Amino acid sequence: MSETDDSAVTHQPFPADLPGDDPGEDVARGTGVALWKQIVERLEADIVEGRLAPGTRLPTEMELSERFGVNRHTLRRALAMLTDKRLIEATPGRGTFVKEPPIRYPIGARTRFSEIVSREGRAPSGRLIGSRIEPATAEIAEALRLAPGDEVLRVDMIREADGVPITIGSHWYEAGRCRDLDLLVAATGSVTRALETLGLGDYRRLETRITARLADEEERRLLSLPAGRTVMVIDAINGDAQRRPIQYSRARFSADRVQLVVKT
Structure with a gap:
């Protein structure tokens, strides 16, 4: 699936173990803001404002892709940026977690x-x-x-x-x-x-x-x-x-x- 194929993906509810959002607040197309940047902003806000606590395990890439209605390439770009910001951390065999304080x-x-x-x-x-x-x-x-x-x-x-x-x-x-x-x-x-x-x-x-x-x-x-x-x-x-x-x-x-x- 290409980046332009994102518009064809149907929104799915956020997994129950993490904070949810109204569908109207989901990533928006046609705004001039790249979808991956919107995902970064949404997850960063959840982390900074405490809705995603340190040590929280994030859903899988597939679950997050469905949650935001985007393809895996878009989702991975967002996760890479959050990793660069040192807000999340992936550990092989365990998953991706909100970073604990040092x-x-x-x-x-x-x-x-x-x-x-x-x-x-x-x-x-x-x-x-x-x-x-x-x-x-x-x-x-x-x-x-x-x-x-x-x-x-x-x-x-x-x-x-x-x-x-x-x-x-x-x-x-x-x-x-x-x-x-x-x-x-x-x-x-x-x-x-x-x-x-x-x-x-x-x-x-x-x-x-x-x-x-x-x-x-x-x-x-x-x-x-x-x-x-x-x-x-x-x-x-x-x-x-x-x-x-x-x-x-x-x-x-x-x-x-x-x-x-x-x-x-």
């Missing part, structure tokens, strides 16, 4: 993802996406007070809030001290619980460095980000009660899903 994420001596997300009223989760033993680079060796080339265990995770990916984390540990940590992470979905099993749960932040850059292809895929989005990169060293480093980590956060707060 998670307030404090960086302090004791920074725990699950605790922070839970305090925000969101459901935290995590999963292992890879692990391996590798030689320590000069940077990792210095952070963990090892010799370059010493064996370190690398653990890669993705962490989510309400099923939305928030951060990808790569963590390195002295292999001999934290052997089998990756198996514990895979079983629990939590670095903190895994370290607690090894008697290292009371780790503390020794150093934090924060930078920002454009997300690369893998980060866009794992974090479900469109091209051109930014990630905040947090390099951190965590240590035990004696301030001996036990973990060097590099977390890449979707920049518009968190608000970093540095505690002093």
